Amino acid sequence: MRFFAIISMLAWRNLWRNHRRTIVMLSAITIGVWAMIFMTALMRGMVNDMVRDGIRALPGHVQVHHPQYRDDPSVLNLIPTADSELTKVFSQAGLDGWASRVKVPGIISSERESRGVTLIGVDPALEKSLDALGSNIAAGRNLEGVDDGGVVIGRRLADKLDTELGKRIVLMSQDPDNEIADRGYRIVGLYEANLERYEESFVFAGKSTLQKMLGIEDQVSEVAVMAGDYRDLEGLTERVALLAGGDVEVLPWQQLNRYLGSMLKVMDGFVLVWMIVIFLALSFGLVNTLVMAVFERVREIGLMLALGMRPASILGQILVESSLLLIIGLVLGNALAWASVVPLQDGIDISAVAKGMEMFGASSILYPELELKDIVTANIVVLVLGFLASLSPAWRASRYEPIEAITKV
Amino acid sequence: MTAVRCIDLCKTYRQGDQDIKALDHVNLDIESGGFVCLSAPSGGGKTTLLNAIGGLDSPDSGEVWIAGRRIDNLSKGELAQLRLTQIGFVFQAYNLIPVLSARENVEFVMQVQGVPAAERQDKSRAILKEVGLQGLEDRRPADMSGGQQQRVAVARAIVSRPELVLADEPTANLDSKTSDELMALFVELNEHHNTTFVIATHDQRVMSYARRLIRMLDGRIIDDIDQQAA
Incomplete structure (x- = not known):
């Protein structure tokens, strides 16, 4: 617990040490999370609309x-x-x-x-x-x-x-x-x-x-x-x-209606793939940010190790730093997605492409639908994969030999 | 009581095609409460010896004993614990963590040790006052002069009353006035708290403060002078 207090404080302050880099990375995570949730809400709205129309046409569950x-x-x-x-x-x-x-x-x-x-x-x-x-x-x-x-x-x-x-x-x-x-x-x-x-x-x-x-x-x-x-x-x-x-x-x-039935299953799989693809694009930025952050602080890390801090605490510090970045990005991304979807509850008119949409059973008004499971999935994907992507730079930081790190030019 | 004992220490670095003997069969005893300077030209082995004594570097052969405990065969974790509880370090530069204030830097070691917050604060304020930095507790390193930063480093090194303080070129980046002030502080702490100081330097002014001067050349001790007797 005592280590957590100090590594949290160091992680938080180090996060804001390079404001510009942190803000750029936060913006990338925020937009990535927004894209995950907002686009999923659009697709989910379209598929649900198709399913509901299909059920009304049959009709009956x-x-x-x-x-x-x-x-x-x-x-x-x-x-x-x-x-x-x-x-x-x-x-x-x-x-x-x-x-x-x-x-x-x-x-x-x-x-x-x-x-x-x-x-x-x-x-x-x-x-x-x-x-x-x-x-x-x-x-x-x-x-x-x-x-x-x-x-x-x-x-x-x-x-x-x-x-x-x-x-x-x-x-x-x-x-x-x-x-x-x-x-x-x-x-x-x-x-x-x-x-x-x-x-x-x-x-x-x-x-x-x-x-x-x-x-x-x-x-x-x-x-x-x-x-x-x-x-x-x-x-x-x-x-x-x-x-x-x-x-x-x-x-x-x-x-x-097996077409509609399979559509829901395909949609669930597609949402996960979509989220992972967006995250992969994000992860390059995240890993790069952490590698740079570690590289800039090699001597500091060496100093902390020399003073008696354990490698596990250094590992924890980098992981907490990455987690803070991810959590702030997630909060902002979720809020932005919610703020984007709510004003569109009356639907988006896509009648310009209505013919094409009708070919696969979708109507010309798109109603975005935020589903809790999609929001939870997006958050879990970003947190878990973000955490895993951070492991490599964090591990490298914790493996430094103190005296080599302190004298690194 | 012997604070530091080195027995037949050897350490060789490879530099290009050449083997450099940084430590060449070094034998050394330093009594508790000693104030010792290690003097050598660049590459003479003083920093390597200091790092070996501090558990930051492992010798190729030989033994290092601190306060009666052999440390050259300890694990990384045990060495980290030893450095945390028994040894204070003052390095030549990059001594402080930039995102922490002077007080937080001083508290850092105590915080890792698990000292309660109130006790940490009391001790850090007292030690900063003792090293002449009262009123500068909340300044970050970037807002302090080189001398002030070294004082913070000294305060951090001694705040948890380690038995041994190792300082590597502590005055290298300081002007002569600040160097004198820092050395006077070392002497005062040595005398008042009986802390053993081992200082690596090639600065003649620093050597003049030491009671014992050990000269090294090419990884070997070539001279061991009791300056009090002299």
């Missing part, structure tokens, strides 16, 4: 389907249990949000154009709890019940079909007897989504309306369940499997 539904998402692979039975079980389960849906491939035709889409029959009251795609109405109204006779389509799809709000379209799909099921509906609402391709792909109708058109009475294609944290779903998946009963497939969103 955990979904229940017929075991063959993912191979053939038609009316032939509906959940065997009746929707009324599912409603009874899931509504009493105390879940954050859930909804059952009919979801089949189909064709939508206006008087001018036809396009392949996914037809989704929903209960608007249940969908509200999921904040699902289609709830952001840009024109007209949302669906008002399971028997609503209208449909809600994406604004982009309306443009593609060369139709508009209030006009009639025809929905067409296959019924359980492999016959064509079709019917005309009026467009009652146009919705907006972050990604244009979502607006072009999904058509919403009342659940009962679609069940009647397809002739499937009280059956649905999927049950979607939402939880608080979309990353930790193991417990929820098991619970939903129990609620749904047998002969169904219960999967979390990561398995339903």
Whole structure:
């Protein structure tokens, strides 16, 4: 303890002995830490946004389907249990949000154009709890019940079909007897989504309306369940499997959309690599600063050793000096990153590159997200690797022979 | 009691193609409370002998004993402890730690020894007063003259009352007036505290203060004069 007091004092004073060098090094560490945290917040915001959009488009953190539904998402692979039975079980389960849906491939035709889409029959009251795609109405109204006779389509799809709000379209799909099921509906609402391709792909109708058109009475294609944290779903998946009963497939969103699921894992790895790369650039400056600091003080170090200070205390002094530099740089870098991210909470408009961003599923507004684990990782990377980088100059300083060091010119 | 004993000390340096005998079978006894000057021309071996006595350099052969304990076979850690507790050093230059004040420089050795803060402060103030630096306690070395810096170094060397003080050319960078003042201080400390002083020098004025003068040439003792008797 007595050594720590004296080496701390010496380290602190030596740190400020060459103000300019220390400030340059502190600036480098601060900017490095800022870059680590700020850029990670941007990337994390982009990926999280992609994941959330993906979940909203599916939507649901955990979904229940017929075991063959993912191979053939038609009316032939509906959940065997009746929707009324599912409603009874899931509504009493105390879940954050859930909804059952009919979801089949189909064709939508206006008087001018036809396009392949996914037809989704929903209960608007249940969908509200999921904040699902289609709830952001840009024109007209949302669906008002399971028997609503209208449909809600994406604004982009309306443009593609060369139709508009209030006009009639025809929905067409296959019924359980492999016959064509079709019917005309009026467009009652146009919705907006972050990604244009979502607006072009999904058509919403009342659940009962679609069940009647397809002739499937009280059956649905999927049950979607939402939880608080979309990353930790193991417990929820098991619970939903129990609620749904047998002969169904219960999967979390990561398995339903493997691209998005792997994106989160890739992101974690990428963040670590990114931080280490920045640190490696920083470490050259740090090691150089310490080597110079040691080189300038060879005679002093020799004097301290001659007076009876132990080599371990010299080693400690250089390491404390390096740690102080790192800690001050970390505090400043963290503060700067926080100060940079907070004013950007309303998002950064990157619509100039929106087309490119949409290609891999990101929207044109980027919302930086500071996550505690990223901040902790950045701080640990800088502290631990910085400490390791300091070992070499510190070790060299402690190995000096006192008399050779004192007489060094 | 013998403060320093050197038995058949040898030390050879290699300089280019040549072997330089810095110590050539040196035998020496210094009694406790002695005030001894080692005198030699440059390269005569006085600094090498001083470093060997202080445990800063190890001889190729022979033995060094300090206060009855053999030190030439001690480990680095044991030598560091010996220097910390039993020997005070005054070097020719670069004696002080630049980032510490005069008082903190004096306290440095005591702090490493683990002396409590209050005791350190009392002792450092008292010793700085004794060496004539009262009022300059908080000055950094850069704000002090060469003589004042040497006084701080002397204060640090003696503050924890070591049995032995080794000084290597302590007046080399000082003017004659400051040199006289420093030597007078050494004599006073030697007489009042019975501290053994061994001073390496080639300055005739410094030699005149010593009670015993040992002359060296090419690593050998060529003369050992009791100046009191003379």
